[in-house]
Amino acid sequence: MYSTPFSPAEAGSARHRMGLTTAQVAQSMAACGTPVHPDLVAAWEQGFQAPTDQQLFALAAVLWCDPTTLMGIEPRTLAEHRIARGLTVERLAYRIGMGPAEYRAAEEARHWQGDTWQTRALVEALGLSLRKLIGIMGRVDELAAHLRSAVDGRWKAHVEPVAEIVVVDVTSVGDALRTMHAEFAEFSERYMGHLVARNDDARLKEIAAERAAYLRRLVDHFWELIGEAGEAAPFPTGGP
The missing domain is CATH 1.10.260.40 (lambda repressor-like DNA-binding domains)
Incomplete structure (x- = not known):
């Protein structure tokens, strides 16, 4: 409890x-x-x-x-960020256009399923960013899995799933995935080029290390490409 x-x-x-x-x-x-x-x-x-x-x-x-x-702690969960802002469940739920019971369930399950308007209203109310919300809700690994598949396969198939996770428009997500797919393809091309040319193993290992480092930074690099949309959450026009 x-x-x-x-x-x-x-x-x-x-x-x-x-x-x-x-x-x-x-x-x-x-x-x-x-x-x-x-x-x-x-x-x-x-x-x-x-x-x-x-x-x-x-x-x-x-x-x-x-x-x-x-x-006595730095906020880590959705509930703790709400409390840090001095908001009750009822007040926050009202501000984001959601029923209190539904919002409380999201806090307890640590799984956010609000729509785009509710999500952007939530991050503004709590002083967060979309990027930080993804981390709080534990969806970073899910995002990383999509990004790994996108850079090494059919990136277009992952645009909508990634956009759903990060609540960023599909155009921005598509641009980021296309760029990452092209960047990752360069590693394979360079590796194969050196392999065919029978260059020394040291150079092949260097390229392999660069490739591994790139994969480790997939999520960070994705947010870098997304830019301000991930760090700020301008309040949407209109309302529920």
């Missing part, structure tokens, strides 16, 4: 910096619309319990720090 990431030590340090007692924190949280008992605040700092998302947001407001400080 999902639990809000929380650092008892950071919470205690933040409260001491503000010079507040647990009772004063509880009173201030109540004024923010999130009433809690002072004993619960103490339990958080002692690590016996963790606050809910809403309680963490209120606590951060009272202690004059951002939610990430109280989380």
Whole structure:
């Protein structure tokens, strides 16, 4: 079951910096619309319990720090990025035009299936890029597999699957795959040329090493070719 990431030590340090007692924190949280008992605040700092998302947001407001400080970690998952932005499931789901239950299911499964508009709205709301979202959702290996097949085979067959993964228009994806396919073909041509010419093994090994290095950087190189579309997510015109 999902639990809000929380650092008892950071919470205690933040409260001491503000010079507040647990009772004063509880009173201030109540004024923010999130009433809690002072004993619960103490339990958080002692690590016996963790606050809910809403309680963490209120606590951060009272202690004059951002939610990430109280989380005690750098956001890694979709849920953690949402919390770091101070958004409840309901607020974020509303902003991206998705039902709360559907969005929560995506967080729990760590599998995103939103449409193009929802995806671009999501990355803007969370301050991400399309490239980073692919990593968070664990689809880098899937992308890499398509790219390997594309550079060494029929690249056109992989345009739409790759575009679906990265949420970038098919024209940009097609241009990138065509370029990568041509670049990779050069390695084979150079290798065969040296092989036919019976050049020394050292040169053949050098070309083979360059080819291997190219394959290791497929995903990075793909995003380099995609350019700004992968690093930024301009908010789409219109809406759901």
